[in-house]
Amino acid sequence: MSEARDDDVQEFAALLRRLKERTDRSYGQLARRLNMNTSTLHRYCAGDAVPLDFAPVERFAALCGATPEERLELHRLWILAVAARQRSRTAAAEAKGAAVTPPSDPAPEPVRDPASSEPARRPWYRSRRLLVSAAVTTALLATLGSLSALPDDRTKGSDSVEAADPPRTTEPQSPRPKSSKSPSPSPSTPSPSAGGSRKPSAKASGDTDRPSNKAGKPQPSTGVPLTWSSDSHVWQAGCGHDYVIDKPPQQVPPPPNPQDAATWAATMGAVHGKQTLVRITVQGKSSTAVVLEALRVRVVGRSAPMAGTNYAMDNGCGGALTPRYFDVDLDKDRPVARPADGNDSGVTIPAMRLPYRVSAEDPEVxxxxxxxxxxxxxxxxxxxxxxxGRTGTVRVDDHGRPFRTTGNKGLKNYAYDTSARAWVPWEE
Structure with a gap:
């Protein structure tokens, strides 16, 4: 049984290695592009660990140029690998607490008599594995079906903030034919919008990339050609971060794991103290290159630092890897995003300087x-x-809301003492 579980993990790791070997990049280079620790990526490819989230695996596959069939197979193997690791942990916990009693209803696999024509019954654990495989296949097909139904644009929750400042798109204009009659909107004769960009009719809005039947030429693409996602709860070196909370220590639970920080902070009404690290993943919607021209900072609210107590998620930590980043000083009247070098065990990681090119096969963080x-x-x-030939601007925010950072100078500082299981005062 354990060998079968190990096989699921090793098959998943083997496909990761095959994808990695087709590139000319090292583990360190790939990890930096994925904003991931080098040792973590190596453990995934060696079968020593399995990521709990498929998102980094999907970005890895896109960076390595995986085909749609390979991505489908990678997703299937990832589901099996995660299930195998969970079963292994459960079995280990049961073995540590008490002896596991074998089920009474399934019978052991009988020995087949060579003289008998009756086939031996399938052992119970093989039947269970077939059921698990069938369940995984069903879940995978359901996932693919739901992905195909997702819209390209962001949800209405974020549109409520962006309505006053929507993404801007500028397209090249073409002369309109002269006619004595006013042409009615149709897929081949788009009407200009108030902003000067051409917008297809409702009939053609979902089919803008198909060639026109009359002209025999492809219509110009419309809309924003890239997608993005943001995470504002990134911790320095994966362990260091400060939150300002207007609650006493007795009402604040222990620090969360980094992956649970967003939920923990929302529950506590916490605000980033002194520093906000935002990770933005940008990817094109197709293989056509999209050039990222510039990154600007817009401050929409400025007041005195928030009152409360400063809670440190660690009591000092560090790491050998500091990724390249854009440095922003919010205290300036006009903050500017300045490229800054990173560091990997003493080796300088050159800063990313715009313009920079992305596509569906080459995302960027x-x-x-x-x-x-x-x-x-x-x-x-x-x-x-x-x-x-088209240009535009997208607004990057915190799921429809502005990011928020407050100064924490002069506030009371607390760090969590794991031995006492309590927040204790400390001097920074």
Whole structure:
């Protein structure tokens, strides 16, 4: 049984290694592009660990140029590998607590008599494995079906904030034919919008990339050609971060794991103290290149630092890897995102300087390091892009809300003492 579980993990790791070997990049180079620790990526490819989230695996596959069939197979193997690791941990816990009693209803596999024509019954554990495989296949097909139904644009929850400042798109204009009659909107004769960009009719809005039947030429693409996602709860070196909370230590639970920080902070009404690290993943919607031209900072709210208590998620930590990032000083009247070098065990990681090109096969991760001492600042980012003669700007924020960072100078500082299981005062 354990060998079968190990096989699931090793098959998943073997496919990761095959994808990695087709590139000319080392583990360190791939890890930096994925904003991941080098040792973590190596453990995934060696079968020593299995990621609990498929998102980094999907980014890895895109970076290595995996085909749709390979991505499908990678997703299937990842589900089996995660299930195998969970079963292994459960079995280990049961073996440690008490002896596991074998089930009474399934009978052991009988020995087949060579003289008998009756086949031996399938052992119970093989039947269970077939059921698990069938369940995994069903879940995988359901996942693929739901992904195909997802819209390209962001949800209405974020549109409520972006309505006052929507993404801007500028397209090349073409002369309209002269006619005595006003042409009605149709897929071949788009009407200009108030902003000057051409917008297809409702009939053609979902089919903008198909060639026109009349002209025999492809219609110009419309809409934003890239997608992005943001995570503002990134901790320095994976362990260091400060939150300002207007609650006494007795009402604040222990620090969460980094992956649970967003939920923990929302529950506590916590605000980033002194520093906000934002990880932005940008990817094109197709193989057509999209050039990231510029990154700007917009401060939409500025007041005195928030009152409360500063809670440190660690009592000092560090790491050998500091990824390259964009440095932002929110205390300046006009903050600017400045490229900064990273460091990998003493080796300088050159700063990322825009313009930079992305596509569906070549995503990019941007890390923004925004700091303040003297304000409680609400801010967001604007990312300028260009592709095939079109230009535009997308607003990057915290799921429809501005990012928020407050100074924490002069506040009471607390760190969590694991031995006492309590928050204790400490001097920074």
């Amino acid at each position: 941007l890390l923004i390091d925004a700091r303040t001492v003297a304000c409680d600042c609400s801010w967001y980012l604007e990312l300028d892009w260009s592709s095939q």
